[in-house]
Amino acid sequence: MNRTTTYWVATIFIAGNAVVAGTMDILWIQPFFGILRHLGYPAYFGTLLGVWKVLGAVVLIAPGYPLVKEWAYAGSFFDYTSAVVSYVAVGEASVSNIAGPFVSLVFLVASWVLRPSSRRWQSSVRIERRHILGGD
Numbered sequence: 042m043n044r045t046t047t048y049w050v051a052t053i054f055i056a057g058n059a060v061v062a063g064t065m066d067i068l069w070i071q072p073f074f075g076i077l078r079h080l081g082y083p084a085y086f087g088t089l090l091g092v093w094k095v096l097g098a099v100v101l102i103a104p105g106y107p108l109v110k111e112w113a114y115a116g117s118f119f120d121y122t123s124a125v126v127s128y129v130a131v132g133e134a135s136v137s138n139i140a141g142p143f144v145s146l147v148f149l150v151a152s153w154v155l156r157p158s159s160r161r162w163q164s165s166v167r168i169e170r171r172h173i174l175g176g177d
Contacts, residue, residue, distance in 0.1 A: 063094030
């Protein structure tokens with residue numbers, strides 16, 4: 042599998058996961074909403090988290106907005122690592138509980154590392170600078 046294909050597989054996995062989980066959180070649907078409540082979070086946090094997950098998924102798939110994509114990657118990273126920490130905090134850090142967030146984290150890092158230059162924030166800054174300054 043080439044770099045571009047691997048990037049899109051990882052990115053679609055992350056975005057799809059975020060849309061499904063985010064929608065379940067927004068609508069308070071099991072099992073994800075129940076897990077969130079079991080870990081000690083208030084119900085309203087599910088709605089807030091769900092909205093950000095869905096928006097992050099849209100940003101990762103949509104063209105443009107490389108700086109906003111960086112924020113979406115960061116938010117997803119915080120989400121997955123916080124899930125692992127939450128399981129540890131309630132004493133339920135079994136392999137079955139942390140496998141999902143860990144696998145998602147692997148796909149997220151793959152998507153971030155393999156993203157094309159057009160989807161990288163710094164490359165867009167360089168392009169803009171070249172355009173403004175008229176050269177390299």
